[in-house]
Amino acid sequence: MVGGAGGQARVAVVGTGLIGGSVLLRLRDAGVDVAGWDPDPATRRRLGEQGVGAPDTVEEAVAGRDVVFLCGPLPTLPATLARVAATTDDSCVLTDVGSTKAEVATAATTQGLGHRFVPGHPMAGADRAGLGAASTGLLDGAAWVLCPGPTGMAAFRRLAALLIDVFHARVVPMSAPEHDSAAALASHLPHLLAGALAGTVQRSALRDAVLALAAGSFSDGTRVAGGPPERTANMLLGNRERVLAELDAVRAYLDDLAEALRAGDPGKLAGRLAEGRTARVALRGRAFTAHRREFPAAADHAGELAYLRELGAAGGHLTGCRVAGGAVTYTAHLPVTPPLG
Structure with missing residues (x-):
């Protein structure tokens, strides 16, 4: 964990709900000098009771820090980013944990912060909210998307190293648009479908009878519908066009299933269900191959950036990022594609 002067990083977390609180508590337990801030005074008092400095203002919390995590609601991130950037040194790395990336990435570029803002999204969560739902283990080993930009490679490296060191994260480097497209299917649409099933x-008229019979399939399929509706609405609206496009694809697949069911065609029905089973089995049984790649630390970063984005788009991730001797070395993992047949 490298700070601005070569020592241990001093970190701040702005917004200490489920994700922000989990980030903060893990950093605290790792022995990192971390401060937190939340707009709720009661939450700030709770942070103090847990041994974390929690000043009354954002400016006090982030002053002199090497890394700042922005963890508030999605609609607040561009304004919070500007406020934090105005208070912190130009070498301070800024990141967020929001579930959509294109909008905040554009805001950072517009504000001239592309060299030190790295959009981020840890792929973890729970059906509860607030600091009381946070835990030190929530993000342990999580896939954590980071979106490196052409002027922000030094910031990306510092942040990736910290996440791997403290959270044992599997850092997935992607462009912001590719993240939002992938997250629409991986995260956002499942929230919408879970809400649709639970809402139906x-x-x-048989609601109570249905709930009496509900077992694993209903519970698993609707788990995320138990989360705060406002949080889910912000997520869906923040990625609206991509979610709507993937919703059309799901409708088309449901139409295929319905057509096979209506026709009483067991072969076609089983075939469509088998496609889904293939993806589900692959989720739990993927194998990876490891490799290392080295790039000059101070040279033109176009090749390094292209490599990182291609790695993430191919389903790969990083478990190592080390800068030494004028070079940056990545330890990376790519999924093995099983042979057909």
């Missing part, structure tokens, strides 16, 4: 049950 809520409207059913």
Whole structure:
């Protein structure tokens, strides 16, 4: 964990709900000098009771820090970014944990912060909210998307090293648009479908009978519907066009299933379900190959950036990032594609 002067990083977390609180508590337990800030005075008092400095203002919390995590609601991020940037040194790395990336990445570029803002998204969560739901283990080993930009490679390296060191993160480097496209299917649409299924049950005349029979399939399929509706709405609206496009694809797949069911065609129905099973099995059984790549630390970063984005788009991730001797070395993992047949 390298700070601005070569020592241990001093970190601040702005917004200490489920994700921000989990980031902060893990950093605290790792022995990192970390401060937190939340707009809720009661939450700031709770942070103080847990041994974390929690000043009354954002400016006090982020002053003199090497890294700042922005963890508030999605609509607030561009304004919070500007406020934090105005208070911190130009060498301070800024990142966020929001579930959509294109909008905040554009805001950072517009504000002239592309050299030190690295959009981020840890792929973890829970169906509860607030500091009381946060835990030191929530983000342990999580896939953590970072979106490196052409002027921000030094910031990306510092942040990636910290995440790997403290959180054992599998850092997934992607462009912001590619993240939002992938997250639409991996995260956002499942929230929408879970809400649709649970909402249909809520409207059913047999609601209580359905809930009496509900077991693993209903519980697993609707888990994320238990989260705060406002948080889910912000996420869906922040990625609206991509979610709507993927929703059309899901509708088309449902139409195929319905057509096979209506026709009483067991072969076609089983075939469509088998496609889904293939993806589900691959989720739990993927194998990876490891490799290392080295780039000059101070040279033109176009090749390094292209490599990182291609790695993430191919389903790969990083478990090592080390800068030494004028070079940056990545330890990377790519999924093995099983042979057909």
